[in-house]
Amino acid sequence: xxxxxxxxxxxxxxxxxxxxxxxxxxxxxxxxxxxxxxxxxxxxxxxxxxxxxxxxxxxxxxxxxxxxxxxxxxxxxxxxxxxxxxxxxxxxxxxxxxxxxxxxxxxxxxxxxxxxxxxxxxxxxxxxxxxxxxxxxxxxxxxxxxxxxxxxxxxxxxxxxxxxxxxxxxxxxxxxxxxxxxxxxxxxxxxxxxxxxxxxxxxxxxxxxxxxxxxxxxxxxxxxxxxxxxxxxxxxxxxxxxxxxxxxxxxxxxxxxxxxxxxxxxxxxxxxxxxxxxxxxxxxxxxxxxxxxxxxxxxxxxxxxxxxxxxxxxxxxxxxxxxxx
Amino acid sequence: xxxxxxxxxxxxxxxxxxxxxxxxxxxxxxxxxxxxxxxxxxxxxxxxxxxxxxxxxxxxxxxxxxxxxxxxxxxxxxxxxxxxxxxxxxxxxxxxxxxxxxxxxxxxxxxxxxxxxxxxxxxxxxxxxxxxxxxxxxxxxxxxxxxxxxxxxxxxxxxxxxxxxxxxxxxxxxxxxxxxxxxxxxxxxxxxxxxxxxxxxxxxxxxxxxxxxxxxxxxxxxxxxxxxxxxxxxxxxxxxxxxxxxxxxxxxxxxxxxxxxxxxxxxxxxxxxxxxxxxxxxxxxxxxxxxxxxxxxxxxxxxxxxxxxxxxxxxxxxxxxxxxxxxxxxxxxxxxxxxxxxxxxxxxxxxxxx
Amino acid sequence: xxxxxxxxxxxxxxxxxxxxxxxxxxxxxxxxxxxxxxxxxxxxxxxxxxxxxxxxxxxxxxxxxxxxxxxxxxxxxxxxxxxxxxxxxxxxxxxxxxxxxxxxxxxxxxxxxxxxxxxxxxxxxxxxxxxxxxxxxxxxxxxxxxxxxxxxxxxxxxxxxxxxxxxxxxxxxxxxxxxxxxxxxxxxxxx
Ligand SMILES: Cc1ncc(C[n+]2csc(CCOP(=O)(O)OP(=O)(O)O)c2C)c(N)n1
Ligand code: SF4
Ligand code: SF4
Ligand SMILES: [Mg+2]
Numbered sequence: 060x061x062x063x064x065x066x067x068x069x070x071x072x073x074x075x076x077x078x079x080x081x082x083x084x085x086x087x088x089x090x091x092x093x094x095x096x097x098x099x100x101x102x103x104x105x106x107x108x109x110x111x112x113x114x115x116x117x118x119x120x121x122x123x124x125x126x127x128x129x130x131x132x133x134x135x136x137x138x139x140x141x142x143x144x145x146x147x148x149x150x151x152x153x154x155x156x157x158x159x160x161x162x163x164x165x166x167x168x169x170x171x172x173x174x175x176x177x178x179x180x181x182x183x184x185x186x187x188x189x190x191x192x193x194x195x196x197x198x199x200x201x202x203x204x205x206x207x208x209x210x211x212x213x214x215x216x217x218x219x220x221x222x223x224x225x226x227x228x229x230x231x232x233x234x235x236x237x238x239x240x241x242x243x244x245x246x247x248x249x250x251x252x253x254x255x256x257x258x259x260x261x262x263x264x265x266x267x268x269x270x271x272x273x274x275x276x277x278x279x280x281x282x283x284x285x286x287x288x289x290x291x292x293x294x295x296x297x298x299x300x301x302x303x304x305x306x307x308x309x310x311x312x313x314x315x316x317x318x319x320x321x322x323x324x325x326x327x328x329x330x331x332x333x334x335x336x337x338x339x340x341x342x343x344x345x346x347x348x349x350x351x352x353x354x355x356x357x358x359x360x361x362x363x364x365x366x367x368x369x370x371x372x373x374x375x376x377x378x379x380x381x382x383x384x
Numbered sequence: 385x386x387x388x389x390x391x392x393x394x395x396x397x398x399x400x401x402x403x404x405x406x407x408x409x410x411x412x413x414x415x416x417x418x419x420x421x422x423x424x425x426x427x428x429x430x431x432x433x434x435x436x437x438x439x440x441x442x443x444x445x446x447x448x449x450x451x452x453x454x455x456x457x458x459x460x461x462x463x464x465x466x467x468x469x470x471x472x473x474x475x476x477x478x479x480x481x482x483x484x485x486x487x488x489x490x491x492x493x494x495x496x497x498x499x500x501x502x503x504x505x506x507x508x509x510x511x512x513x514x515x516x517x518x519x520x521x522x523x524x525x526x527x528x529x530x531x532x533x534x535x536x537x538x539x540x541x542x543x544x545x546x547x548x549x550x551x552x553x554x555x556x557x558x559x560x561x562x563x564x565x566x567x568x569x570x571x572x573x574x575x576x577x578x579x580x581x582x583x584x585x586x587x588x589x590x591x592x593x594x595x596x597x598x599x600x601x602x603x604x605x606x607x608x609x610x611x612x613x614x615x616x617x618x619x620x621x622x623x624x625x626x627x628x629x630x631x632x633x634x635x636x637x638x639x640x641x642x643x644x645x646x647x648x649x650x651x652x653x654x655x656x657x658x659x660x661x662x663x664x665x666x667x668x669x670x671x672x673x674x675x676x677x678x679x680x681x682x683x684x685x686x687x688x689x690x691x692x693x694x695x696x697x698x699x700x701x702x703x704x705x706x707x708x709x710x711x712x713x714x715x716x717x718x719x720x721x722x723x724x725x726x727x728x729x730x731x732x733x734x735x736x737x738x
Numbered sequence: 739x740x741x742x743x744x745x746x747x748x749x750x751x752x753x754x755x756x757x758x759x760x761x762x763x764x765x766x767x768x769x770x771x772x773x774x775x776x777x778x779x780x781x782x783x784x785x786x787x788x789x790x791x792x793x794x795x796x797x798x799x800x801x802x803x804x805x806x807x808x809x810x811x812x813x814x815x816x817x818x819x820x821x822x823x824x825x826x827x828x829x830x831x832x833x834x835x836x837x838x839x840x841x842x843x844x845x846x847x848x849x850x851x852x853x854x855x856x857x858x859x860x861x862x863x864x865x866x867x868x869x870x871x872x873x874x875x876x877x878x879x880x881x882x883x884x885x886x887x888x889x890x891x892x893x894x895x896x897x898x899x900x901x902x903x904x905x906x907x908x909x910x911x912x913x914x915x916x917x918x919x920x921x922x923x924x925x926x927x928x929x
Contacts, residue, residue: 095749095813095836179495195495198464199439229411229439260412260421261436272421273412273436283436389759389766389774415778498778559801560759560774562766641802648800725804 150350199230454580499721872912
């Protein structure tokens with residue numbers, strides 16, 4: 060029989076794991092932890108859990124570890140992250156994406172060469188959580204900082220982690236030119252359709268009609284244009300190697316997202332130029348939704364407009380070199 | 385007129401409308417974001433324009449464009465955002481375009497923190513963009529004064545065709561206090577003039593420009609600007625003297641929120657008979673040097689001046705300039721969002737009193 | 739009353755900022771000078787939020803208070819952080835629904851209210867902030883309870899107007915809790 064361990068001090072009571080469990084084995088307990096959150100508990104009988112990891116993959120706060128029927132640990136908290144509890148709101152998928160990036164770098168054996176660049180946005184404190192060398196850049200300028208670092212130290216693995224305000228608004232110039240120069244860096248772009256950190260203003264990626272504090276009557280596309288599809292926009296450039304869009308809103312998509320992020324870093328490790336992964340993400344707090352409602356909103360309101368998948372990749376190199384004509 | 389309880393940031397936004405400004409361009413940043421959040425709702429009600437720019441670089445250049453067509457316009461930001469406006473401000477000042485910008489200061493340098501600070505003092509009074517230009521800088525110490533100075537800011541900017549900065553700290557932006565607005569409704573638009581780009585039909589064409597290829601012409605332009613700044617310095621300095629204004633034993637100098645805290649310290653010490661005055665510059669540019677020197681001259685011969693600021697020694701430069709070496713100037717300051725308390729100020733005063 | 743001030747602290751979302759605003763409005767309506775100064779930071783739930791309200795007969799010099807005359811705490815982190823800072827002989831109102839520890843301030847008047855429970859009885863647990871405000875208003879006499887009630891009405895308008903009765907009921911229950919404590923304290927002093 061498999062089992063899960065819930066770290067109650069870490070749990071923020073977001074409830075994402077409850078929805079993630081395919082066998083409905085997790086529920087809220089009566090317990091309120093030190094930080095004021097109502098924590099979850101395992102409610103099933105011991106035989107029922109198979110240790111499938113879906114709850115752990117859904118948890119933004121590394122609150123769950125899992126074991127399978129043979130007693131083998133199926134989900135272990137990555138050492139690519141520090142032990143510090145994040146400042147993110149309950150159910151915010153920034154935590155999920157942090158985990159994936161750290162796991163990927165770990166699995167590719169790149170942690171020791173990694174240099175991350177944190178943005179200005181809710182993930183400004185990413186340097187507290189990623190367990191390797193980190194910069195903190197000015198708002199929007201991370202790709203330029205990354206360029207400087209990578210050009211100066213070509214052997215390092217350099218990436219930026221940026222929000223939609225940071226990357227698509229104030230940093231529009233930097234990302235465009237960094238991509239076009241084909242800098243050998245990786246960009247993880249978190250699209251949550253809002254400015255999280257400053258309390259919910261409109262972003263360039265905000266959906267038509269979406270209410271934010273600077274579009275209080277709903278985003279008026281007559282006045283502010285349509286949301287920018289950054290992945291597609293950058294794909295119109297010839298230089299970049301790899302451009303994809305995934306989503307972190309639920310476990311299933313997070314698993315696919317991890318593959319994309321892994322491919323992106325692999326391209327960098329192989330010396331190929333600019334790789335970019337856009338991630339649809341949630342901001343329950345500023346969307347005014349519960350964490351699970353927020354996940355549903357990504358699927359219902361964002362995914363049609365921001366289609367998922369690999370948008371650009373290097374042409375497959377032929378298995379054998381073509382004979383010279 | 386009735387008083388309403390309002391957040392500083394919102395009151396600043398409303399004051400702009402009352403002063404006749406209905407064009408706002410800005411970008412979110414804590415602790416000033418309530419200015420755009422207020423105006424995005426309020427401006428449509430008065431037929432105004434609100435644009436959330438993609439950056440502060442864009443905001444200030446939108447201001448350049450709007451101001452160049454002769455409308456009253458406003459942008460608002462906080463420290464890191466103001467840094468990005470440096471280039472635009474230089475162009476706007478060079479072209480002598482009227483506009484108002486708000487800086488709700490937070491702690492620097494770099495990303496720093498979001499808590500209140502006065503560490504953009506040098507930036508406001510000396511720094512920002514390149515070249516020989518000056519802003520007019522007004523520093524309120526309460527929500528009411530923020531409203532009053534906004535009104536003044538639009539007047540001065542139009543009179544002198546110069547950018548005016550209203551420079552407060554995060555505490556004034558975030559605090560709610562009762563305020564009274566001087567006028568009702570949307571104020572008057574900018575008067576007709578002979579420089580704004582409005583379409584040249586029926587008149588000579590006009591150019592808004594700061595490029596001068598001839599050094600003599602650029603020299604003349606700079607001299608003209610200098611004459612304007614001198615006139616502003618002569619006519620527009622403002623200050624307040626508080627506490628023991630007849631024969632103080634000690635003079636404090638502080639502005640904005642810090643000045644309020646100094647007032648608390650003075651009030652607390654007055655009960656014990658301490659004779660302390662506060663000199664508060666309201667215009668940080670032009671600085672009230674002469675008035676400050678007069679206040680210093682009220683002191684006994686060897687009495688010191690105590691400079692108090694929420695930064696690490698910026699205001700003190702102007703206090704020293706005012707004293708022209710005649711006074712010892714002591715320093716009390718804090719940074720990073722740490723605000724010296726009335727008790728700390730009082731303790732320092734006690735230490736310095738005879 | 740020359741001047742007084744109160745620091746209200748809790749988790750973000752527990753309504754301390756709103757309670758402070760209502761108090762400031764009530765004092766203003768009584769012709770007093772007021773200031774309302776919030777702690778501010780990145781908008782993140784679960785963080786702590788606090789607000790300082792000053793009420794005075796004369797214009798308020800510094801709105802920044804380091805040793806408040808009164809403290810209202812909704813949660814444990816706030817109690818631990820701020821209880822030691824309260825002025826000697828001050829007033830501390832504690833929400834015992836979440837705070838089970840003693841403020842350890844023998845010199846202060848301590849009012850303990852099971853705010854969530856009391857609010858629940860009054861109609862909605864969400865009005866715990868107004869229970870706390872009621873206890874503070876009764877124990878301090880900073881404004882008349884009626885002034886606060888009027889401002890609760892002014893605060894919840896339009897679609898939110900339906901919340902007025904429960905919030906006022908919660909506030910009144912808080913006033914009763916605060917008054918009891920004040921009377922006992924007075925009796926103890928007489929004895
Ligand atoms: C020059 C400058 N302007 C504005 C800000 C304020 N600011 C901080 S974060 C942010 C937006 C963050 O939104 P996003 O990049 O979407 O990140 P999220 O918080 O949503 O993850 C803004 C405008 C700043 N720090 N610096
Ligand atoms: S997903 Fe994690 S943080 Fe959320 S309720 Fe489950 S264990 Fe707690
Ligand atoms: S504000 Fe939004 S993006 Fe920021 S931590 Fe909270 S949920 Fe996440
Ligand atoms: Mg965002």
